[in-house]
Amino acid sequence: MKSAAATRYDKYYVPTQSHWPIVGAVALFCIASGAGLTVMQIGKQGTSGSYLLMTGFAVLFFMLFGWIKNVVHESMSGLYSSQMDFSFRQSMWWFIFSEVMFFLVFFGVLFYARMFSVPWLGGEGNNAMTNELLWPEFQSVWPLTTTPSGETTQAMGWFGLPLLNTFILLTSSVTVHFAHHALLAGKRTQLKAFMIISVLLGFAFLYFQVTEYIHAYHELGLTLASGIYGNVFYLLTGFHGMHVTLGAILLLIVTLRIFKGHFNKDNHFAFEAATWYWHFVDIVWLCLFFFVYVL
Amino acid sequence: MTGAADNTQDSYPQATEQHEHHAPTGFKRWFFSTNHKDIGTLYLGFSLLMFLIGGAMAMLIRAELFQPGLQLMEPHFYNQMVTVHGLIMVFGAVMPAFVGLANWMIPLMIGAPDMALPRMNNWSFWILPFAFAMLLGSLFMEGGGPAFGWTFYAPLSTTYSNDNTAMFVFAVHIMGISSIMGAINVIVTIVNLRAPGMTWMKTPMFVWTWLITAFLLIAVMPVLAGAVTMVLTDKYFGTDFFNAVGGGDPVMFQHIFWFFGHPEVYIMILPAFGIISTIVPTFSRKKLFGYHSMVYATGSIAILSFVVWMHHMFTTGMPLAAELFFMYSTMLISVPTGVKIFNWVATMWRGAISFEVPMLFAIAFIVLFTIGGFSGLMLAITPADFQYHDTYFVVAHFHYVLVTGAVFSIMAGVYYWLPKWSGHMFDIRLAKTHFWLSLISVNILFFPMHFVGLAGMPRRIPDYALQFADFNAIISIGGFAFGLSQLLFVWVVLKCVRGGEKVPANVWQAAEGLEWDVPSPAPHHTFATPPVIK
Numbered sequence: 160m161k162s163a164a165a166t167r168y169d170k171y172y173v174p175t176q177s178h179w180p181i182v183g184a185v186a187l188f189c190i191a192s193g194a195g196l197t198v199m200q201i202g203k204q205g206t207s208g209s210y211l212l213m214t215g216f217a218v219l220f221f222m223l224f225g226w227i228k229n230v231v232h233e234s235m236s237g238l239y240s241s242q243m244d245f246s247f248r249q250s251m252w253w254f255i256f257s258e259v260m261f262f263l264v265f266f267g268v269l270f271y272a273r274m275f276s277v278p279w280l281g282g283e284g285n286n287a288m289t290n291e292l293l294w295p296e297f298q299s300v301w302p303l304t305t306t307p308s309g310e311t312t313q314a315m316g317w318f319g320l321p322l323l324n325t326f327i328l329l330t331s332s333v334t335v336h337f338a339h340h341a342l343l344a345g346k347r348t349q350l351k352a353f354m355i356i357s358v359l360l361g362f363a364f365l366y367f368q369v370t371e372y373i374h375a376y377h378e379l380g381l382t383l384a385s386g387i388y389g390n391v392f393y394l395l396t397g398f399h400g401m402h403v404t405l406g407a408i409l410l411l412i413v414t415l416r417i418f419k420g421h422f423n424k425d426n427h428f429a430f431e432a433a434t435w436y437w438h439f440v441d442i443v444w445l446c447l448f449f450f451v452y453v454l
Numbered sequence: 455m456t457g458a459a460d461n462t463q464d465s466y467p468q469a470t471e472q473h474e475h476h477a478p479t480g481f482k483r484w485f486f487s488t489n490h491k492d493i494g495t496l497y498l499g500f501s502l503l504m505f506l507i508g509g510a511m512a513m514l515i516r517a518e519l520f521q522p523g524l525q526l527m528e529p530h531f532y533n534q535m536v537t538v539h540g541l542i543m544v545f546g547a548v549m550p551a552f553v554g555l556a557n558w559m560i561p562l563m564i565g566a567p568d569m570a571l572p573r574m575n576n577w578s579f580w581i582l583p584f585a586f587a588m589l590l591g592s593l594f595m596e597g598g599g600p601a602f603g604w605t606f607y608a609p610l611s612t613t614y615s616n617d618n619t620a621m622f623v624f625a626v627h628i629m630g631i632s633s634i635m636g637a638i639n640v641i642v643t644i645v646n647l648r649a650p651g652m653t654w655m656k657t658p659m660f661v662w663t664w665l666i667t668a669f670l671l672i673a674v675m676p677v678l679a680g681a682v683t684m685v686l687t688d689k690y691f692g693t694d695f696f697n698a699v700g701g702g703d704p705v706m707f708q709h710i711f712w713f714f715g716h717p718e719v720y721i722m723i724l725p726a727f728g729i730i731s732t733i734v735p736t737f738s739r740k741k742l743f744g745y746h747s748m749v750y751a752t753g754s755i756a757i758l759s760f761v762v763w764m765h766h767m768f769t770t771g772m773p774l775a776a777e778l779f780f781m782y783s784t785m786l787i788s789v790p791t792g793v794k795i796f797n798w799v800a801t802m803w804r805g806a807i808s809f810e811v812p813m814l815f816a817i818a819f820i821v822l823f824t825i826g827g828f829s830g831l832m833l834a835i836t837p838a839d840f841q842y843h844d845t846y847f848v849v850a851h852f853h854y855v856l857v858t859g860a861v862f863s864i865m866a867g868v869y870y871w872l873p874k875w876s877g878h879m880f881d882i883r884l885a886k887t888h889f890w891l892s893l894i895s896v897n898i899l900f901f902p903m904h905f906v907g908l909a910g911m912p913r914r915i916p917d918y919a920l921q922f923a924d925f926n927a928i929i930s931i932g933g934f935a936f937g938l939s940q941l942l943f944v945w946v947v948l949k950c951v952r953g954g955e956k957v958p959a960n961v962w963q964a965a966e967g968l969e970w971d972v973p974s975p976a977p978h979h980t981f982a983t984p985p986v987i988k
């Protein structure tokens with residue numbers, strides 16, 4: 160017991176000064192104010208916002224690259240104890256938890272729209288007069304293809320691309336899992352193969368998602384502004400798509416590191432973090448597929 | 455409650471050893487820092503600055519309300535002041551002050567060498583000045599800053615807001631990122647870096663309350679992010695989340711906002727509970743009464759805070775069952791809160807109390823926070839709230855819990871730990887003057903708000919009926935007095951940082967906890983190897 164405690168608490172690595180955090184803060188400032196200006200300049204003169212936004216992302220990638228490089232270097236030179244490893248792991252869990260909460264908001268909106276606001280506008284419960292006075296023509300149906308103000312659109316079916324994407328993402332979750340086992344068993348070739356397959360599946364998903372959006376905009380007339388159904392559809396799938404992009408990039412970085420010979424069966428936090436993130440993205444998709452497309 | 459550590463001041467070898475690495479100075483020290491103490495100082499300094507800026511806005515508001523009629527400003531400017539005052543005080547003053555205290559004190563209290571992720575710590579801090587520069591900057595843009603109240607209800611923030619709302623949205627986004635990273639750091643530090651032997655039930659109360667606060671932060675800041683995102687798309691991208699025209703609902707905004715908002719008010723009070731639970735035992739020379747019940751009370755408050763949000767929405771026309779449920783669940787929160795107040799009083803009971811400045815603030819907290827709790831209980835009574843809602847009674851309620859609650863606890867904490875940070879005792883006479891001036895003026899400021907509120911004076915309006923004139927003049931005088939008194943606070947702090955009587959390691963003699971084992975001022979690095987708690 161004593162010796163276990165002694166190693167666990169031996170020496171906690173406290174990095175020396177670093178300029179990356181302040182660079183990161185400047186990056187976020189450029190992104191936030193750039194995004195703000197870009198949005199405000201929609202349909203107006205001026206492009207200063209988008210330049211600032213792009214600069215912000217450039218600085219952010221520069222910062223992430225430098226920071227991660229430092230961390231990888233520290234990790235490879237054995238500065239991290241198991242206690243440090245646990246700190247990283249825990250932070251990742253909590254980060255994923257915060258992401259779960261973020262998605263819950265939009266699922267909450269979906270349920271609220273389906274169960275309350277749309278039926279109420281259609282006169283359900285004690286809201287007969289609401290319907291009568293505001294939009295007597297309006298009928299409460301889901302997916303809401305005709306909004307109270309009379310705009311129409313078509314709903315996105317679940318068969319076809321969405322179903323295909325579900326298979327793609329589920330398969331990639333499995334291949335990532337196999338990759339983890341291969342890493343633990345020290346089978347590097349298998350590990351590499353499974354990682355490459357997973358990354359490719361991730362990007363395939365994104366490709367089909369974009370195809371689906373194009374189909375929705377051009378053939379179904381389903382846009383971001385098509386009432387609450389379109390709103391929820393695009394915000395949920397859009398934020399999910401952004402997370403898939405991030406997750407795929409993480410997997411790609413991890414794969415490149417594997418090719419450089421990083422990670423072994425005891426020391427592979429970055430690998431695991433990326434796979435947890437991937438599984439999380441996958442679970443969000445399952446909920447999405449079920450609640451947004453099928454039901 | 456930490457259990458005595460076995461290294462006291464004399465057996466503290468690391469201190470001198472560690473001092474050998476010389477601490478970086480100047481620009482690099484503050485901008486590139488990975489040191490929890492320096493980052494804590496940054497947070498606290500930033501919070502003080504925001505407190506003064508937000509305070510200046512409050513002075514403008516009170517100047518306008520000194521007399522009925524429009525005197526000094528356009529209603530639109532008044533609305534901006536009310537909004538930005540609220541946002542600055544909540545996100546810029548109170549929250550960063552608590553994070554600053556967490557940074558300074560949690561590693562010292564649990565015997566950790568630093569926060570678990572020191573670089574991310576610095577990142578969380580440096581986002582804040584930029585975020586507030588954006589928010590304050592929008593005030594100077596054409597069309598003005600946010601003017602829809604800190605609660606940014608739709609459609610005020612969508613259909614009726616000015617074109618610069620995107621600045622507000624993205625400023626809130628990066629504040630949220632900062633808070634989430636800060637909270638993750640706190641949780642991981644507490645879970646992972648407690649000294650060997652510091653079991654959960656030996657962990658100091660301030661640490662406990664911050665652990666639970668950090669959990670609340672991670673759970674609800676993303677909800678706020680979701681809310682501002684939908685405001686953005688509703689305003690600029692044609693979505694109808696909060697607009698019935700497309701099947702949405704403005705009331706849905708209130709649900710989302712308050713699902714964040716109510717836990718948020720507990721984010722601002724739980725660390726305050728921790729500070730008071732630390733200070734009261736020291737100056738009563740007794741152990742904290744009912745430590746275990748304090749821990750459980752904190753936990754139950756946190757859980758309950760997720761199921762009371764609709765008490766802010768009683769007048770939106772919700773089903774009777776919901777009115778009743780949220781009335782009772784809200785009242786239920788008073789039970790664990792009452793447990794805490796009982797425990798503080800029981801700690802003082804028959805203690806050898808001395809009235810040092812931190813204790814004065816702590817006692818004022820206990821009494822005045824309780825008043826705020828009672829007015830909250832009145833507001834929780836649904837039928838009564840139909841009368842009180844959106845009046846100055848609500849303003850009185852939340853200023854009692856936030857100013858004489860959260861802010862007083864922060865001041866108590868600063869007076870309590872300032873000698874440890876600076877190595878000097880502050881000017882006690884001046885500090886006591888600050889206390890008494892604040893105590894008297896704050897009550898002149900906020901107590902009469904109860905009466906004008908009960909009489910029906912609405913909040914967030916720059917003009918009012920003649921019948922409220924006398925009370926408002928008194929309120930404004932109290933406001934100016936309270937505002938000026940805080941300049942004295944700034945002076946006391948600066949004076950203490952620059953010099954003063956040297957203090958020993960255990961500044962307040964009877965204080966318990968690892969932070970009192972390290973010398974004063976606390977050396978740049980502490981607990982490079984963890985102490986062992988028995």
Ligand code: HEM
Nearest residue numbers: 719722723765766788827830831833834843844848852855
């Ligand atoms: C005994 C515990 C409490 C109860 C029963 C309670 C109850 C309430 C109720 C019912 C309201 C809504 C009033 C209305 O708008 O008509 C309210 C508002 C508010 N409470 Fe509390 N409260 C309690 C503690 C706290 C604490 C500890 C804080 C913060 C530290 C706080 C901060 C606020 C704020 C900021 C508002 C107003 C929000 C706004 O509309 O701008 N309350 N409280």
Ligand SMILES: [Cu+2]
Nearest residue numbers: 716719765766
């Ligand atoms: Cu509340």
